[in-house]
Amino acid sequence: MTRRPDVAVIGGGVIGLALAWRCAQRGLAVEVHHDELPGTASAVAPGMLAPVSEADFPDPALLEFAHEARRSWPAFAAELAGASGIDVGYATDGLLLVAHAAEDRARLAAMYGFREGFDVPCTPLDADELRAREPLLSAEASGGGFATEDHHVDAQRVREALRAAGQALGVRYVDRRVRSLDEVSAGSVVVAAGAWSPSLDEWPVTPVRGQVVLLRDPSGGPGLRHGIRGVAQGQPVYLAGRDGHETIVAATLDHTGFDVQPSAQATEALLRKAVALVPALAGHEVTETRVGLRPDTPDHLPIMGRVPGRSDAYVCTGHYRHGVLLAPVAADLMTELLVTGADGIPAAFTPQRFRSAKERASR
Incomplete structure (x- = not known):
């Protein structure tokens, strides 16, 4: 007879799998319910661990949370690799910030200027200094900087490693779509279903589509030395080398619902910006x-936190572009809440903020 789990996690992305692993480490019986639907964010994520270059919204709570997560990643990656036997591709060689043309420099400065004051060196570089660090950059690159503490990981390997590490501790994986919290019997239930979380409760989570293109060098030539977060033709683009002769090009931002069909137009736009920065x-x-x-x-x-009005339900969703980066600290805080009741989650992330707004609107 299968033991009723202490915790059931609904969602098998990086956030849900990290939470399941941490709970299992604390001796809890854990189930993960997940249906691998097309568009699962961490199955596609390019793996940026980039609190400097990826923080689009200068909210103090999110920035501090992101930097705490960044500081936790070296130990988290080492522990996960040891527990799973899987190399998660954690790279610490920093990220280049690159403006393609002179008019892109203002956009680059506006995107990253508010990060001053955090313990993350971002060294300004002129065009020659950029090309010294990354010889494949275009001769037209006009300047930028180097973010020492923006790192990179293979998000797909992280998912594989988290699943293996959890399985070694007895986490049970149930491959199915959960459509109601009442379908799951457990001591506690955690909604970590990403863009599909609103199907389980009325959370105001919306899908933002991002397209990623994978390139391979048929000549086997040298790849990129660093990840590149660039601005070309007024628009951001991200490049990273992978497995020697591959390059990841990411990522678009489109509000098109649950459409997961790759777009030729989006592919062309990504490639145009990528080639502008790296002609090869x-x-x-x-x-x-x-x-x-x-x-x-x-x-x-x-x-993140307890679901208002339900003592046995929790939610951990809405991490937008930062799910892989935030996974270690999000999992730790949610596990502590589940195991001891101690709530160290930033107040700005409380689920109650949306319930309160809904209650005010209904009056």
Whole structure:
């Protein structure tokens, strides 16, 4: 007879799997319910651990949370690799911030200027200094900087490693779509279903589509030395080398619901910006296009904590573009809440903020 789990996690992305692993480490019996629907964000995520270059919304609570997560990643990656036997591709060689043309420099400065004051060095670089660090950059690159503490991980390997580490501790994985909290019998239930979380409760989470293109160099030439967060033709683009001769190009931002069909127009736009920054990519082959659905909220902050009005239900969703980065600290805080009742989650992330707004609107 199967033991009734102490915790059931609904969602098998990086956030849900990290939470399940941490709960199992604390001796809890854990189930993860997940249906691998097209668009699962962390199945597509390029793996940026980038509190400097990826924080689009300068909310103090989110920025501090992101930097805490960044500081936790070296130990988290080492522990996860040891527990699973899987190399998660954690790279600490920093990220180049690159403006393609002179008019892109103002956009780059506006995107990253508010990060001053955090313990994350971001060294300004002129065009020659950029190309010294990354010889494949275009001769037209006009300047930028180097973010020492923006790192990178293989998000798909992280998911694989988390599942393996959890399985080694007895986590049970149930491959099914949960459509109601009442379908799950457990001591506590955690909604970590990303963009699909609203199907389980009325959370204001919306999918934001992001497309990623994978390129391969048929000549086997040298790849990128660093990840690149660039602005070309006034628009951001992210590039990272992977497995020697591959390059990830990411990512678009589109509000098109649950459409997960790759778009030729989005692919062309990504490649145009990528080639503007790194001309050698024009000769590479497109090997795959992927679409992920990032779970966004009206204030772009996560929803984490107890579900109002339900003593046995919790929610951990809405991490938008930051799910992989935030996974270690989100899992730790949610596990502590589940195990001891201690709530160290930032007050800005409380689920109650949306329930209170809904109650005010109904009066």
